[in-house]
Amino acid sequence: MAKGAKKGAEDDSGEFAEFMADISHEIAKRVESLDPTPKTNPVQKKEATPVPDAGVIREWANIADRMIEEMG
Amino acid sequence: MSVVNYGTREITCKIVYYGPGRSGKTTNLQHVYSQLPEERKGKMVSLATETDRTLFFDFLPLDLGTISGFATRFQLYTVPGQVYYAATRKLVLQGVDGVVFVADSQSRQLAENIESLQDLHANLADEGLDPRALPLVMQYNKRDLPPAEISTVEELDETLNFRAVPYFAANAINGGGVFETLRSIASMVLGRLSAPAPKGS
Numbered sequence: 001m002a003k004g005a006k007k008g009a010e011d012d013s014g015e016f017a018e019f020m021a022d023i024s025h026e027i028a029k030r031v032e033s034l035d036p037t038p039k040t041n042p043v044q045k046k047e048a049t050p051v052p053d054a055g056v057i058r059e060w061a062n063i064a065d066r067m068i069e070e071m072g
Numbered sequence: 073m074s075v076v077n078y079g080t081r082e083i084t085c086k087i088v089y090y091g092p093g094r095s096g097k098t099t100n101l102q103h104v105y106s107q108l109p110e111e112r113k114g115k116m117v118s119l120a121t122e123t124d125r126t127l128f129f130d131f132l133p134l135d136l137g138t139i140s141g142f143a144t145r146f147q148l149y150t151v152p153g154q155v156y157y158a159a160t161r162k163l164v165l166q167g168v169d170g171v172v173f174v175a176d177s178q179s180r181q182l183a184e185n186i187e188s189l190q191d192l193h194a195n196l197a198d199e200g201l202d203p204r205a206l207p208l209v210m211q212y213n214k215r216d217l218p219p220a221e222i223s224t225v226e227e228l229d230e231t232l233n234f235r236a237v238p239y240f241a242a243n244a245i246n247g248g249g250v251f252e253t254l255r256s257i258a259s260m261v262l263g264r265l266s267a268p269a270p271k272g273s
Binding site: 015016018019020022023024026027028030031 | 076083104107108109112136139140141142144247250251254255258259262263265
């Protein structure tokens with residue numbers, strides 16, 4: 001339910017307009033500085049650190065074998 | 073958290089009016105609502121008891137339209153000031169971007185102001201928010217009361233405003249200081265706007 005609007009806008013009608021002006025200015029500043037779109041620099045790929053056995057896919061018949069293997 | 077979303081081109085910020093019971097939080101929102109142009113007037117939701125005190129919370133969505141290409145929305149909330157509605161206050165504080173602390177200037181209400189401020193800090197900490205970092209504005213309300221009944225702004229500021237954040241003298245019932253307060257907190261919140269985190273992060 002709307003409880004407000006009791007006092008009416010009378011001579012304060014400019015308050016919201018002033019508020020809007022300030023907010024618009026603030027947002028314009030922020031939006032410009034945050035806009036992520038015009039990024040032309042290609043993202044540099046991080047070189048992967050060589051890992052021993054990288055790319056080797058090992059298979060274990062069951063989880064017990066794998067545990068024994070890894071603990072071993 | 074407030075987010076400027078470049079995908080949907082939306083900005084949404086949540087501001088909570090906090091303070092002891094009967095300090096004038098709902099009155100702040102009512103004044104803002106009364107000043108909105110008809111085309112922007114959504115619904116102000118107030119859940120009040122029979123004695124007209126806020127039972128759960130007030131909610132005023134401020135749809136500001138498209139600004140710089142972004143649909144901009146402020147969500148203004150109040151919390152119930154009474155001590156026994158602690159759970160509701162915690163709930164309303166979730167995802168808050170900025171707080172207006174509405175203090176009652178009456179000298180006899182000083183202890184309630186302090187208690188409410190401590191409650192705010194405790195609840196923010198529970199939410200994982202740093203009470204020292206969150207945008208905060210102090211409003212010393214009811215400045216229209218006889219001087220003998222109210223503390224001076226300086227006294228209130230010295231007692232309550234240990235973070236030295238912006239503060240405003242107000243008499244919300246007549247609209248005094250209401251928009252100044254809102255402008256200040258909105259500006260602070262917007263100053264911290266961040267782009268949305270990438271999905272999956």
